[in-house]
Amino acid sequence: MPQLNGGGGDDLGANDEMISFKDEGEQEEKISENVSAERDLDDVKSSLVNESESSSDSEPSVSKRRGAPEPVADSESYDKARDYFSEALRRQQDGGFFKSPHYPGYPFLMIPDLTNPYLPNGSLSPSARTVRGGGGSSHFTVARSVRHQAHSRYLQMKWPLLDVPGSAGLKDSRTPTPGHLQSNKVPVVQHAHHVHPLTPLITYSNEHFSPGTPPSHLSPEILDPKTGIPRTPHPSELSPYYPLSPGAVGSIAHPLGWFMPQQGQHMYSIPPGGFRHPYPALAMNASMSSRFSPHMVTPPPHSLHQTGIPHPAIVSPAIKQEPSGDNISPTMQAKSPAPHKKEEDKKPHIKKPLNAFMLYMKEMRAKVVAECTLKESAAINQILGRRWHSLSREEQAKYYELARKERQLHSQLYPGWSARDNYGKRKKRKRENKPDSKPEVSNFFATKCRSFEVTQRFSGFLGNKPTFFLQIYLSTDFSIRSKKQCVQYLPSEKMCDSPASSHGSMLDSPATPSAALASPAAPAATHSEQAQPLSLTTKPEGRVHHRFPLPGKASGSIGTSGSQPTTPILTRPIPFTSLHPSMLSSPSPFHQAALHTHHLFQSQPLSLVTKPTE
DNA sequence: TCTCCTTTGAAGGAC
């Protein structure tokens, strides 16, 4: 019998896409933030719900839910969910995936949200970017779904807590209940800050920061839920290498913070032999008194080079060859007309200030490399991305604050600089990949998504009610993909991965509450241990799990980490054809699949995985 | 030598 435990493994096809549905632990106040998003999709829902509309009156409104979040879990609700799944499956099989009102070519799944009054529809994303388009209503969690950045694509869904009534109707009697759940009835919501039993090398703990940083769940409001701007943490929470003063423009840096290796390293790459400080000239001019103080962040243009040391954010061939080159401010250069191409080429390249994640990466990369013995940055970045999501609010807030300071200083140093200035300055990108990006995504489901498979899995208990996740596999055909595949997570990397999973899954990162706190615009769910209905989000996991190597792409798709074994991460999804006969009572294959796989009981969030059509 | 991969976030342009 196929299993879907992320901890085990199934080398998903090179084009597989996986979506992890995680418990975000969102608070009910988040619901109000998503009302607008829900409205935006009302028309779509209304066109899909049909008969379900008639029963909508019985469903709690958003406001009601906000005021009196009371889980609704009964057989009728589940029947509705089943019907909606059936409808979703039917439409999908008909080639008519749900269409986004904003991007008609972008499909999304509409998942009934019948049981989770806490569900902050639309606030599911680990990043603000992926939140867009999300939404839902008291009936639905609309999961929109396609993100395409560069060549990464993943579905995005949000799944309500599927609270099976009494666990009688649907819960398979064969589904064993984990002993620890039976004993204490504690929801098996694995929060990211829980140390993974197999991950002793987690490095993003408070050890890097102030030792007194309280647990995130004790101070869950460090990010402004409205503005998304992280609240300035207490200085004691901040990295000693990036001391920040709350509310102050400037701050007193560690006198030698810029000179310290590793954690105190510069923010911008510099030529070999360069100065290891983000703003060396300023640091020297200011005698290291204040790295960000206003009096020093607006130096005269020529001061940038008066020391002969280039700004680390400036990368120019001239600087690389002649560090003491011209004295013209890069801003002035950027603004000055460039009649000749050669002159343009000589313009210093003022790099973008690093964002919070980049700062985090810069700091943690070395550790991850050391711990995981990985060298490929793509793989390292995947791990870092996971860890980033596993960070507590406070920890992430530190980097957001750092990034904010960096941007502030950068803008003051180069007031005329625009990120647009760097467009096209990087190594020539393959423009040929650009046109196919959106069309590929737009037609992705219509042409490549053949079917999907669902596995319902026991998650744990909320109170005394069993909860379940769904794991959905989308059958797709990614033969159109031609890009080189990056390395996948491999078993040996598990030791380096985030402790998101309670069972070693590298795919699901279950119950990572930081899914919503990756961005300051998406305040994190708390790490609260209180029993909240599980809301599920998605993660772009699938690309790193390759089940089927693509023709001509095998080298880059499976086990490209050299010595890394190629043990599959996920087991093979359950095909419809393998459904147990006893589970085929429902007319809906979707339902059948859900029922059939119900006996799988691992404490794992819903995951949506696409697989290539064989 | 150049580009891709891979991650998240910020910024700017397009609509």
Add this chain to the structure above:
DNA sequence: GTCCTTCAAAGGAGA
């Protein structure tokens, strides 16, 4: 207002 694209870092890998 929303969405998309690009770039920031990193270094191995492939073309």
